[in-house]
Amino acid sequence: xxxxxxxxxxxxxxxxxxxxxxxxxxxxxxxxxxxxxxxxxxxxxxxxxxxxxxxxxxxxxxxxxxxxxxxxxxxxxxxxxxxxxxxxxxxxxxxxxxxxxxxxxxxxxxx
Amino acid sequence: xxxxxxxxxxxxxxxxxxxxxxxxxxxxxxxxxxxxxxxxxxxxxxxxxxxxxxxxxxxxxxxxxxxxxxxxxxxxxxxxxxxxxxxxxxxxxxxxxxxxxxxxxxxxxxx
Numbered sequence: 001x002x003x004x005x006x007x008x009x010x011x012x013x014x015x016x017x018x019x020x021x022x023x024x025x026x027x028x029x030x031x032x033x034x035x036x037x038x039x040x041x042x043x044x045x046x047x048x049x050x051x052x053x054x055x056x057x058x059x060x061x062x063x064x065x066x067x068x069x070x071x072x073x074x075x076x077x078x079x080x081x082x083x084x085x086x087x088x089x090x091x092x093x094x095x096x097x098x099x100x101x102x103x104x105x106x107x108x109x110x111x
Numbered sequence: 112x113x114x115x116x117x118x119x120x121x122x123x124x125x126x127x128x129x130x131x132x133x134x135x136x137x138x139x140x141x142x143x144x145x146x147x148x149x150x151x152x153x154x155x156x157x158x159x160x161x162x163x164x165x166x167x168x169x170x171x172x173x174x175x176x177x178x179x180x181x182x183x184x185x186x187x188x189x190x191x192x193x194x195x196x197x198x199x200x201x202x203x204x205x206x207x208x209x210x211x212x213x214x215x216x217x218x219x220x221x222x
Binding site: 004031033035041042043044045048050055056058091093095098099100101102103104105 | 117142144146151152153154155156159161199201203207208209210211212213214215
């Protein structure tokens, strides 16, 4: 069956611009997570959705970061006024029973 | 905040050798997940552990959930070149859906 998909796979943007990253979870997965992975580093938790509510936003680095989810479907992570330190791979994972399945990630480069 | 110490950070081994890596923490976790990540891709789930003391195998991989619930190890037997990659552990915080990821073990297999 289809896995988690993310788009775009790569995004290059100028400092100060807004970007929107998309995640399509596995059908039927109620939980959805966003992580950030800087080069050579581990995964940094950003936000978790259960259905379309976000009970844990504790990992969002600043108010420039926001995310929303439509029902138990697509989620978008928005970064406003991007900064160079936002450059990273943004990974999405979906889960039904505790096991998280990851998408391929979006590589964001802020120039 | 909670941290997961993963070791070793990297290792070079000869093809055919067994490999062992572990994650430790001062915090208790409910679930342990082990992932492998290849360059440019999202992490792929290898093994999930749900109970203290649980020992689970997946082919040449064996993982255990530590009895104290604060650690886990992953063993790879008879390594092959395609085992190359970065291995991550992740622990689920009790009472939450949040996972903390280790910093990764970079494995290189010499043919």
